[in-house]
Amino acid sequence: MAVPENHDPAPIGPPAVAASADLGEERFQFPPWANYLFPAMLLLAIGVLTYLPLLGTLALSPKTRSVGYRPEQPVAFSHALHAGELGMDCRFCHTTVEETAFAAVPPTKTCLNCHAAIKAESDLLQPVRASFETGEPIRWVKVHDMPDFVYFNHSAHVNKGVGCETCHGRVDRMEEVGQDKPLGMAWCLECHRQPEKFLRPRDAVTAMGWDAFAATGKSQSALGAELKETYHVLSEPFMTSCTTCHR
Secondary structure, eight states: OOOTTTTOOSSSSSSHHHHHHHHHHTTTOOGGGGGGGGHHHHHHHHHHHHHEEEEEEHHTTTTTTTOOOOOOEEEEOHIIIIIIISSSGGGSSTTTTTTSSSSOOOOOHHHHHHHHTSSOGGGGGGGHHHHHHHHOOOOOOSSSSOOTTTOOOOOHHHTTOOOOOHHHOOOGGGGSOOOOOOOOHHHHHHHHHHHGBBBOOOGGGOTTTHHHHHHHHHHHHHHHHHHHHHHTTOHHHHTHHHHHHHO
16 A cells, blocks of 8 residues: 655554653753742741741730839839829929920939938938939839830820820829820720810829819810810821821
């Protein structure tokens, strides 16, 4: 039988074997960087599993947010005596609270304005005298310590009529100052959404135990609504915007 011209002979062997040989030449090969994929994912997993518990621990630590945090201070300063019994205004020591974001801690010479003559030889004041003689500042331990990613301005609150005790509690009853409020975002937003519940006249911001009705004859909500307009408190969308506190 004659074979037609230009006719290729059929491949030798079963068709499946021939097809498999052709596909073998096109097998997918992983690129070289894929060798590092598993170690990288393993390191990422270890990092996440380490970071998240650490973050949670720090977030729940009394030093960052828990009510009741009351560190031991280098000098036994009694707010109950000074702010309570003696009625000293908060701004006598915290002089910058109306003008800056930070409420200044008093320098040693502020303490000695009184204690150079009052209880000048008291053993409790030895750290104060030593600070004055050496020029080394007293290392007070910060109680209300906001995270670095939160912007808080004392002057903005004080000048809008937010009382000291709203955030710090009744310091006039505290021998040692401790954190009285949670200072969490939900707590802050409660005031930012309805500031009229907390506003008072500017001349009463440092008053402890201040009561709107006893002082003005108006309910807190009515007085707060008036002061909100008088002090030009910004709108709720601005007050609750992320960028207001996270800059």
